[in-house]
Amino acid sequence: MSLQGYVNIPDRKWIDAFINNYSLKHFDRVLPKEVIAWLTSNSKKTWALSPKHKFGREIAQATLEAQQAGAPADDPDEILRRLAAMMRNEKIDGVQLKKYGHKSDIVYKLDGEKKPRTLRRDSFARQLRRMVAKSQPSGKASKLSAPSNGGFPDIQPVAVDREVINRFSSNxxxxxxxxxxxxxxxxxxxxxxxxxxxxxxWPRETAVLVGNMVRLSKLLISVRILAEGKSAEMLALTVPLAIESVVDLKYLISNFNSGLIDSYVESPKKREQDAELDWASLDLKRKAQAxxxxxxxxxxxxxxxxxLHGxxxxxxxxxxxxxxxxxxxAKLAWTEPNLRPLVTTSMLALVVTQSFADVVASGPLVEELQKRIADLFGxxxxxxxGLDKFLYKRW
Structure with missing residues (x-):
């Protein structure tokens, strides 16, 4: 059949045209889930962020998961670690993981081949940096969204074994x-x-909670980066800011009412008669105790x-x-950080995240989130x- 006179429309474009023509609001209500998954996995936006590689789709998934975890977009080790986990867990058909270690190459074997192949970290890192540089954001922030099918993101739990911790010999x-x-x-x-x-x-009242939650997530990412850089000096500035956000958010959730939110949003012109409704009258110590x-x-x-002030x-x-x-x-060298602030900040963040999720959303996704948080807290x-025992042994 001749194609003369026909116009080629990209996959997602003709879906959008169909939706608009019939005044449909959500494409996920008119298409099978398998089609939605195919469109998502083949979207140009996703592939543009991924190196052109035989594992392109898996790398795209690993990149998204790494970014959701707060890792930099050009961190090859976060992506390779997740890719190796997919191979180890047999999530990539016909591929067997043979060898992988932190900051090393991935050695794998394809079914039907005798010799293993190597995905080299250095070349992958260079390719990743080039692709990220070409796709620098235009300034618009992207929202993390829950999967439309109600599934939970693939966040791998970190293995913790009490006996292994007891055998640790170094900080x-x-x-x-x-x-x-x-x-x-x-x-x-x-x-x-x-x-x-x-x-x-969100309406303004709930947006106050959401904004504080986003602020906390960004501060935690900053804490992670500074911990990687082994900078106790800067952690001494950033960790208290993260904990202060936890305290503020917990207080706002526990005492949520329109009067408190109004006093939080508006510049305080005068004290409210009821001090409980006046955010400006609450110092950090009082909120923490409350x-x-x-x-x-x-x-x-x-x-x-x-x-903070020197x-x-x-x-x-x-x-x-x-x-x-x-x-x-002058002490020009950076100070090795103490891990106790990392653990404490993580635990506090999880406590307030549970409280936040309870008041802003419901459903299977939130239920699973609460289970995951409880497990991570443990x-x-x-x-x-283990840190207490480790310090006792060293002393």
Missing amino acids: EQLMKLAHDLLIETISYVTLAAGLQILDSD VGFGEIYTHALQDAASH SWKDLTEYHLTNVGDEHYR RLRMVDD
């Missing part, structure tokens, strides 16, 4: 575990912050201002070396207990 081993658990925490916090998705935008975080305030926030305590702890007789030298507690 670096515990720090690596705490860092991985923080990444998993960020995944759930970011997922919760994007629970609004399909029907409508939501059961009084002890956290004492240990994590009470001295935060000395680091003080002699901050200088002598991080930036000067005491050589005796009231004499000091693993973080094991690490916290």
Whole structure:
């Protein structure tokens, strides 16, 4: 049949045209799920962000999961780790994982071939950087959305074994575990912050909660980056900001009413007669005590201002070396971070994420999210207990 006079329309375009012509609101209500999955996996937007590779589709999925977990878009190790997990769990037909380690090549074997193949980390990293550079965002933020079919994102739990922790011989081993658990925490916090998705935008009252949740997720990502850079100095500034966001959000959720939200949004011209409704009258200590975080305030926030604004305590702890007789030298080296703030911040973030999800959404996705959070909280507690035992052994 001659194709003269016909116009080629990309796959998703003709779907949109069909929807618009018949005044349909959602394409996922008129197409089989298999077709939706095919369109999504073959969308130009997804492929444009992925290197042209034989595992292109799997790399696209791994890239999305890594970004949702807070990893930089050009981090090859986060993507390769997820790709290796797919091979190990036999999620890629005809591919067997032979060897993989952190920051190393992936050695795999295809069914029917005798010799293994190698996906080289260095060349993959270069290709990934080029592709990311070509697809720099135009300034529009993207919303994380729950899958339209109600499925839960593929967030892999970090394995925690109490006996393995007890055999740890270095702080670096515990720090690596705490860092991985923080990444998993960020995944759930970011997922919760994007629970609004399909029907409508938030009214101002709920937007206050959502905005604070998004702020918390971004602060946690900053904490992760600084922990990777082994910068205790900058963590001393950022961790208190994240914990303060947790306290604020927990207080807003626990005392949610229009008067409190109004006082939060509007510039305070004068104090309300009922101080409970006046956000400006609430200092951080009072909010922390009101939501059961009084002890956290004492240990994590009470001295935060000395680091944020600078003080002699901050200088002598991080930036000067005491050589005796009231004499000091400049300390230019960065200080190794303590993992306790990472674990504490992760646990607090999960507590408030549970509270947030309870008030803004419902359904199977939220139920699964709550189960995952409870499981992760238990693993973080094991690490916290393991740290106490580790420090006791060293002492």
